[in-house]
Structure formats: structure tokens, C-alpha cells
Amino acid sequence: MKTIDELENEIVDEFSFFDNWEDKYEYLIELGKKLGVFPEEERNDENKVRGCQSNAWLVARGNNGSISFIADSDSTIVRGLISLLIRVLSGQSPDDIVNAKLEFIDKIGLRQHLAQTRANGLASMIKQMKMYALGYKMKNESLTQDAP
Amino acid sequence: MPETLTKNIIDVNKIREEFPILKREINGHQLVYFDNAATTQKPKQVINAIKNYYELYNANIHRGVYSISAEADEAYSISKQKVKEFINASRAREIIFTRGTTEAINLVAYSYGRQNINEGDEVVISAMEHHANIVPWQVLCGEKKAKLVVIPINNNGEILLRDYEKLLNKRTKLVAVCHISNSLGTINPVKEIIQIAHDKNIPVLIDGAQAVQHTNVDVRELDPDFYTFSGHKMYGPMGIGVLYGKAELLEQMPPYQTGGDMISSVKFSGTTYNEIPMKFEAGTPNVEGAVGLTEAMDFIKTTGIENIREYEKELLEYASEKISMADGLRIIGTAKNKTSVISFIVNGLNALDIGILLDTKGIAVRTGHHCTEPLMDWLGIPGTVRASFAVYNTKEEIDYFIEALKKAIKILK
Numbered sequence: 087m088k089t090i091d092e093l094e095n096e097i098v099d100e101f102s103f104f105d106n107w108e109d110k111y112e113y114l115i116e117l118g119k120k121l122g123v124f125p126e127e128e129r130n131d132e133n134k135v136r137g138c139q140s141n142a143w144l145v146a147r148g149n150n151g152s153i154s155f156i157a158d159s160d161s162t163i164v165r166g167l168i169s170l171l172i173r174v175l176s177g178q179s180p181d182d183i184v185n186a187k188l189e190f191i192d193k194i195g196l197r198q199h200l201a202q203t204r205a206n207g208l209a210s211m212i213k214q215m216k217m218y219a220l221g222y223k224m225k226n227e228s229l230t231q232d233a234p
Numbered sequence: 235m236p237e238t239l240t241k242n243i244i245d246v247n248k249i250r251e252e253f254p255i256l257k258r259e260i261n262g263h264q265l266v267y268f269d270n271a272a273t274t275q276k277p278k279q280v281i282n283a284i285k286n287y288y289e290l291y292n293a294n295i296h297r298g299v300y301s302i303s304a305e306a307d308e309a310y311s312i313s314k315q316k317v318k319e320f321i322n323a324s325r326a327r328e329i330i331f332t333r334g335t336t337e338a339i340n341l342v343a344y345s346y347g348r349q350n351i352n353e354g355d356e357v358v359i360s361a362m363e364h365h366a367n368i369v370p371w372q373v374l375c376g377e378k379k380a381k382l383v384v385i386p387i388n389n390n391g392e393i394l395l396r397d398y399e400k401l402l403n404k405r406t407k408l409v410a411v412c413h414i415s416n417s418l419g420t421i422n423p424v425k426e427i428i429q430i431a432h433d434k435n436i437p438v439l440i441d442g443a444q445a446v447q448h449t450n451v452d453v454r455e456l457d458p459d460f461y462t463f464s465g466h467k468m469y470g471p472m473g474i475g476v477l478y479g480k481a482e483l484l485e486q487m488p489p490y491q492t493g494g495d496m497i498s499s500v501k502f503s504g505t506t507y508n509e510i511p512m513k514f515e516a517g518t519p520n521v522e523g524a525v526g527l528t529e530a531m532d533f534i535k536t537t538g539i540e541n542i543r544e545y546e547k548e549l550l551e552y553a554s555e556k557i558s559m560a561d562g563l564r565i566i567g568t569a570k571n572k573t574s575v576i577s578f579i580v581n582g583l584n585a586l587d588i589g590i591l592l593d594t595k596g597i598a599v600r601t602g603h604h605c606t607e608p609l610m611d612w613l614g615i616p617g618t619v620r621a622s623f624a625v626y627n628t629k630e631e632i633d634y635f636i637e638a639l640k641k642a643i644k645i646l647k
Contacts, residue, residue: 106261106262107594108591108594111591112645115645115646139585139586139601139617141616160584161584161587162583162584162646163587164586
């Protein structure tokens with residue numbers, strides 16, 4: 087299993103091949119189209135992550151000390167962004183997810199390029215992923231402490 | 235430019251020279267600005283007037299005894315006089331400067347609304363209103379236990395006049411509708427809407443934020459009780475707008491905000507208010523905005539509002555025909571009487587994605603619900619992509635936009 091840092095660096099390297107935004111977005115769209123199918127029954131208000139201009143849904147599962155994510159959006163570009171987040175964070179430990187700085191978003195220039203309203207959706211997705219990790223971590227710690 | 239010459243009189247290249255921002259490059263492409271319904275760009279004469287104001291005669295007005303204060307005072311008064319002429323109001327004291335349309339509507343809702351609307355009363359708006367002409371009334375109705383009533387529209391995005399007429403009754407205390415829809419471009423038959431309400435002695439507020447930059451507005455001919463618009467959507471600066479109100483109504487209304495300038499005399503035992511329009515302009519006014527607005531009105535007058543209307547109509551017709559050929563595209567808002575706004579959706583595609591891809595080509599459009607969420611719900615769509623044209627846009631820009639749009643659709647499909 088690669089570390090979050092290693093995976094972030096891979097993404098930064100991939101994006102360094104593109105010298106303009108049109109190509110970067112085309113790549114994101116390609117990634118968005120390839121993102122796995124999201125189960126219809128999970129597409130509900132409880133799993134909704136609110137962005138300003140697009141709807142997104144996120145589901146997290148904890149398993150043996152790691153957390154996996156599945157997510158979806160009605161915007162293909164947002165799906166592309168989600169696929170990058172999933173690639174970096176899914177399968178990692180709750181601690182690593184909580185502490186992830188996710189500098190690749192800045193390094194590939196996405197944060198500056200996506201205007202505030204659009205970036206909001208991305209920011210709330212990241213926040214939601216970290217909240218799940220934190221919740222999982224706290225639940226496990228309390229279980230360990232409660233054990234006789 | 236004489237106003238008698240209409241068609242093909244616009245020298246668009248000459249006009250473009252007046253707008254420095256149009257030379258900007260975005261992502262390596264020349265800016266194509268198609269978000270004019272949100273705000274228009276500013277001609278040099280507006281930018282320079284604001285610069286001159288700060289470099290030459292910036293001072294607080296009304297109470298100054300020195301020269302530059304008098305100059306600033308005069309510039310502010312001239313601006314009001316020009317607004318009066320611009321919309322053909324009978325008296326300059328019927329012109330109140332606000333921050334924009336939103337504040338103008340809020341002023342009426344808070345002042346006139348709270349004084350005249352009571353439990354069980356009704357306020358009538360249309361299904362195509364901007365949030366700025368919904369929420370102030372919703373809040374007022376909530377507070378007063380009054381009812382907000384919505385005029386339905388047809389599939390083309392036109393107000394159903396017969397239904398409107400039936401909605402008016404003894405409890406109706408105000409009608410508030412837009413002159414032109416920001417999302418659909420529909421030009422509403424406001425003269426009829428006003429007449430129908432007046433026949434039943436119901437006052438009418440018209441939100442003209444999308445109208446004054448596209449079409450001639452004559453408040454004496456239309457006869458609204460209140461008419462509102464924003465400077466920044468008509469080539470002027472942000473932060474200044476206008477509330478026109480009939481003097482007999484304004485005189486009876488209580489102040490909306492209190493403080494300096496709106497008073498006649500203040501004692502600890504009580505305050506007497508100034509006369510209109512000062513009664514509604516508490517605090518230091520936006521002189522910079524007023525000075526810029528004067529020039530914006532001058533730009534429109536010099537170009538000729540009829541010329542602007544004709545030219546923008548040409549752009550709309552050209553773009554509507556070309557855009558409808560794009561794969562899976564549907565225009566939202568197909569009213570017979572329409573201004574230069576094209577809202578559209580593309581089958582299966584997200585508006586945001588299209589907007590982002592167009593931006594990579596330097597094209598600025600708006601995506602989403604355009605602050606008309608109830609309208610989008612009414613139409614059963616999450617939002618649209620909206621291209622809105624102004625007098626400095628060209629057919630070449632439309633061609634470039636449509637090519638970029640087709641490419642975006644291809645990439646996203």
C-alpha cells in the first residue's frame with residue numbers, strides 16, 4: 087500500500103505532463119467518467135455533500151483499521167476531482183486521513199483555478215472524508231478503552 | 235450619434251475600444267465576456283470619472299462650505315437629475331440612491347411593506363423572480379402573517395396574464411414583478427401588468443435590474459409606483475442603484491434606515507425627518523457611484539438605447555439560431571418578447587462542467603440557478619448555462635463561443 091505522500095506525488099507528476107488547463111480538465115473528465123458506479127440506494131440526503139453548483143454523495147466504510155470511500159457527483163469534473171481524492175485517501179488509516187495535507191491540490195494548481203464557489207464543493211468533500219476518519223478513530227479508541 | 239439612425243449604426247469595434255477589460259487574455263485566449271446579465275463591463279468614461287472624482291474633488295457632501303464639497307454636492311445632484319431624465323420621472327425628489335436593486339426592494343419591503351401590509355393581506359410576485367424580489371416579501375409576509383402569491387408562467391417562460399388578473403383581490407396589497415427575467419430574458423408586459431393592478435387600486439413595484447440597459451424605460455408612460463435598478467448592470471459602477479417611487483407614496487413612508495443626512499433636526503427628545511429623497515438616504519452617500527452612474531447613462535444615451543436594443547436583438551437572433559444546432563441542446567426561455575439572454579441545458583450534461591470548459595477558452599458565462607431557484611424548480615431543472623450579451627459583444631465572439639461549446643459537449647459526452 088502506497089502512502090498518501092507517494093500517491094500525491096504520483097498525481098503531481100501526472101499533471102506535470104499537461105501544459106494547459108484544457109488538457110488538465112480533459113484528463114479530469116476522463117477520470118470522472120471512469121469513477122466506479124455509485125449504488126443508487128446510497129444516493130440519499132444523508133450521504134449528500136453540498137457544493138454550491140453541483141451535488142455530490144459520499145459513503146465511507148471502516149474495515150480493519152482502514153477506511154474506504156465511494157463517492158459520486160452530477161458534475162463530471164467534480165467526479166474527476168473525487169477520483170483523485172479517493173485514490174489518495176481510500177484504504178488509508180484514519181490517522182493518516184485526518185492528518186493528510188493534500189498539497190497536491192495546490193501543486194497541480196487546482197485550488198487557484200477553481201473559483202471559490204466551485205472549490206467549496208471540493209473543500210466540503212475533503213472535510214466530510216476527514217470527519218468520517220475522525221469519527222471512526224474516536225469510536226475505535228473508545229471501544230479499546232472500554233475493553234476490560 | 236444621432237438617435238434617428240437605427241439599424242447597423244453600432245460601430246462595435248469603436249465601442250469595444252471604450253472597454254479596456256475586453257483586451258484581457260484568459261488562459262491564453264482573448265476574454266469573451268457573456269455574463270452581462272450578472273454585471274456589465276465599464277467604459278473608460280465611467281472609470282475615468284471615478285478616478286477624476288477622487289483625484290480632484292472628493293469631499294463629503296450636503297454640509298460642506300468649501301469649494302470641493304460644493305463640487306461633489308453638485309455632481310451628486312446632477313446624477314439624480316440625469317436619472318430623473320433617464321427614466322423620464324417627473325420630479326428629481328422621486329429618485330433615491332441605494333446600493334442596488336436588492337437594497338431598493340428591501341427599502342420598499344421594510345418601509346412601505348411594514349406600514350401597509352397586515353395579517354391576511356397578499357403580496358403578488360411572479361414565478362420568474364430573482365431571489366432579491368422574493369426573499370424580502372417572504373420575510374415580510376412571514377412577519378405579518380400575510381400571504382405570498384405567485385403568478386404562474388407558461389413553458390416559454392411568459393407570465394400568464396389571465397391567471398394574474400384572477401389572483402388579484404381585495405386582500406392584494408402589492409404586486410412586485412420583474413420587467414425582464416434575468417434567467418430567461420423574457421420581457422414582461424409590465425404596462426399591462428401595472429394597468430391591471432391599478433384598475434383594482436393595487437400599487438406595483440417593477441424590478442428593472444435587467445431592463446434599463448436594454449430598453450427605453452419611461453416611468454410616466456409605464457406608471458409603476460416603484461421602479462428599481464442597479465448601476466453595475468448598465469455599464470456603471472457597483473454599489474449604486476436607484477429606487478424610483480411616486481412622491482405621494484414616498485412622502486407617507488417611514489424611513490428605512492436612520493442616522494445622518496436623513497434628518498431635519500435631532501434633539502434628545504426626538505427627531506424630525508428630512509424631506510424625500512433625503513429621508514431615505516441615511517449616512518454619507520455613494521458620490522463615487524453617482525458620478526460613475528452619470529457617465530454610464532451618458533454612454534447609453536450617446537450609443538442610443540434604440541440602437542443598443544436593435545443590435546442586441548440581432549445578436550440574440552444570430553446566437554439562438556446557431557446554438558440550437560448544438561447536439562442535445564435545449565434553450566430555456568423562449569418567450570416571443572425576449573432580451574439578449576440565452577439560457578440552455580444540454581442533455582445529460584452538468585452546467586458547471588460546461589462553464590468550466592468554456593472558461594479554459596476565455597469565455598465567461600454563468601452556470602447554476604442564477605438566483606432564481608424557485609424558477610428552476612418550477613421548470614424542473616437544476617440550473618442552466620446562461621450567455622447574456624451586451625452592446626460590445628460581436629457575432630465573431632458568438633461563433634467562437636459556439637465552437638467552444640460544441641467541443642465541450644463532445645468532451646463531456
